[in-house]
Amino acid sequence: MGRVDGKVCIVTGGAMGLGKADAQRLVGEGARVVLTDIDEDAGSKVAESLGDRSFFVGHDVRDEYQWREVIRLTMLRFGRLDVLVNNAGIAEFADIESFTVDGWRRVYDVSVIGTVLGCKHAIGAMHRSAGNASIINMSSTAALSGMGLIPAYSAAKGALRGLTRHVAAYCVERGYSIRCNALHPTSMDTPMVAAAVVALKDFVPSGQRANGTKPGSPMEVANAVLYLASDESLLMNGGAIVIDRGTTIMEGMAP
Amino acid sequence: VTRLSERLGGLVCIVAETGGRCGAAIAGKFTEEGAQVILAGTGSSGVEGILEVCHDVTSEDDWRNLMSQVVGRHGRLNVLVNALILADGSSIEDGDLGHVARLSAVMVEGMALGCKHALPAMSRSALPGAIVNVAPSEGLLGEPDNLSHAIVGGAIAALTRSIAIHCFSHSYNIRCNAVLAARCADGLEETLREVASAAVYLASPESGYVNGHSVVLDRGATSIRQSVGAARTSG
Numbered sequence: 001m002g003r004v005d006g007k008v009c010i011v012t013g014g015a016m017g018l019g020k021a022d023a024q025r026l027v028g029e030g031a032r033v034v035l036t037d038i039d040e041d042a043g044s045k046v047a048e049s050l051g052d053r054s055f056f057v058g059h060d061v062r063d064e065y066q067w068r069e070v071i072r073l074t075m076l077r078f079g080r081l082d083v084l085v086n087n088a089g090i091a092e093f094a095d096i097e098s099f100t101v102d103g104w105r106r107v108y109d110v111s112v113i114g115t116v117l118g119c120k121h122a123i124g125a126m127h128r129s130a131g132n133a134s135i136i137n138m139s140s141t142a143a144l145s146g147m148g149l150i151p152a153y154s155a156a157k158g159a160l161r162g163l164t165r166h167v168a169a170y171c172v173e174r175g176y177s178i179r180c181n182a183l184h185p186t187s188m189d190t191p192m193v194a195a196a197v198v199a200l201k202d203f204v205p206s207g208q209r210a211n212g213t214k215p216g217s218p219m220e221v222a223n224a225v226l227y228l229a230s231d232e233s234l235l236m237n238g239g240a241i242v243i244d245r246g247t248t249i250m251e252g253m254a255p
Numbered sequence: 256v257t258r259l260s261e262r263l264g265g266l267v268c269i270v271a272e273t274g275g276r277c278g279a280a281i282a283g284k285f286t287e288e289g290a291q292v293i294l295a296g297t298g299s300s301g302v303e304g305i306l307e308v309c310h311d312v313t314s315e316d317d318w319r320n321l322m323s324q325v326v327g328r329h330g331r332l333n334v335l336v337n338a339l340i341l342a343d344g345s346s347i348e349d350g351d352l353g354h355v356a357r358l359s360a361v362m363v364e365g366m367a368l369g370c371k372h373a374l375p376a377m378s379r380s381a382l383p384g385a386i387v388n389v390a391p392s393e394g395l396l397g398e399p400d401n402l403s404h405a406i407v408g409g410a411i412a413a414l415t416r417s418i419a420i421h422c423f424s425h426s427y428n429i430r431c432n433a434v435l436a437a438r439c440a441d442g443l444e445e446t447l448r449e450v451a452s453a454a455v456y457l458a459s460p461e462s463g464y465v466n467g468h469s470v471v472l473d474r475g476a477t478s479i480r481q482s483v484g485a486a487r488t489s490g
Binding site: 164165168169172179185186216220223224226227232233234235236237238239241242243244245246249250 | 416419420423430436437445446449452453455456461462463464465466467468470471472473474475477478479480
């Protein structure tokens with residue numbers, strides 16, 4: 001018996017990193033997963049490796065038409081929708097005195113507009129599926145403690161915390177059986193974080209450590225996604241789980 | 256024999272309780288997940304297949320004895336769950352503010368004593384340790400006639416963070432988190448089941464990066480302004 005037997009999930013940004021781990025964990029516990037990503041080659045390979053319990057859709061989360069297609073294909077192939085993991089996100093380094101509006105919008109649109117559109121189009125399909133549905137928004141510890149070089153990312157991840165409370169309230173007001181919660185992971189061992197570490201070398205004076213913390217396994221996040229996707233967390237709504245080894249409650253102490 | 260599907264396989268767990276059904280529900284779920292459970296409290300929960308011992312959580316001697324018994328018998332301690340729940344009904348205008356003191360003595364001091372004596376036992380084990388504190392979510396959001404739960408709930412969330420920081424600063428491989436549940440003393444089946452599920456997640460290695468935090472089980476009451484009434488009364 002899997003912990004999410006029979007549930008149908010959509011995971012955005014599933015080609016690598018956290019989204020890939022989420023999809024693997026959910027399929028491993030009995031779910032069927034629609035994997036979406038802008039990277040079609042990598043995304044298709046992940047879906048193939050998961051067998052017939054998963055398929056891939058090329059998907060730019062900023063595009064509303066493509067969201068309609070993702071939902072339509074999900075209902076067509078799997079017949080229902082129970083879980084949406086709004087995982088797609090990007091980070092770019094800049095500082096608040098020199099960022100560009102174009103750069104800001106790239107980060108913000110993928111994280112925030114992508115997640116808003118996902119909620120907008122998933123809620124109806126989830127309600128029609130008449131199960132215990134769960135929306136999981138991938139925020140970050142960047143929403144909880146300030147970091148100097150990622151203004152758009154910090155703002156976008158903070159926006160997701162507020163949006164999560166809003167969607168939870170909306171669904172309660174409508175009487176929908178759809179919960180919405182957020183996750184706040186610290187840096188995990190993903191291609192995005194690895195690229196960020198390389199990019200940071202341009203910003204941080206040599207010899208100064210940008211971040212001495214060894215990134216954790218993406219499975220740490222996937223385990224929390226599984227808990228929130230399952231009916232084990234039915235009483236959790238509008239809430240958050242922080243996956244940070246405690247760093248946000250002991251700033252200045254943790255390595 | 257440890258099955259792969261067992262999320263707490265091979266872990267020695269103390270579940271401390273003070274009556275009600277919360278501790279028994281957690282002990283039952285932990286046993287299903289492969290843990291070796293010692294249910295310490297009233298000694299009368301009657302859950303089959305679980306070792307029960309009579310234990311006064313306000314007595315430091317009892318905690319000392321419990322730890323030496325468990326370590327003597329099982330060779331280690333991996334998890335402590337404090338499910339020290341007493342019913343509330345107090346308000347700020349009550350003549351008897353002693354209720355706050357009585358609940359604090361059991362739910363907060365009892366919990367602190369449990370952690371104090373569990374840490375040496377856990378830190379000697381080669382496996383990572385986990386402490387899970389179950390407390391009322393009313394420490395986050397007020398409710399009428401729940402003064403004591405508001406006070407102890409707030410204290411337990413702070414105590415949980417403090418223990419996490421203590422363990423980090425002493426290089427113990429021990430995490431400490433809380434499950435904050437609405438109306439946790441009412442004994443509703445759904446609440447018992449979901450508190451037990453959250454406790455499994457926080458006790459297991461699955462939550463290895465979650466430390467010093469709270470999982471809030473309140474149907475959204477702390478996050479939803481317009482619908483607080485609906486969120487609290489539904490189900």
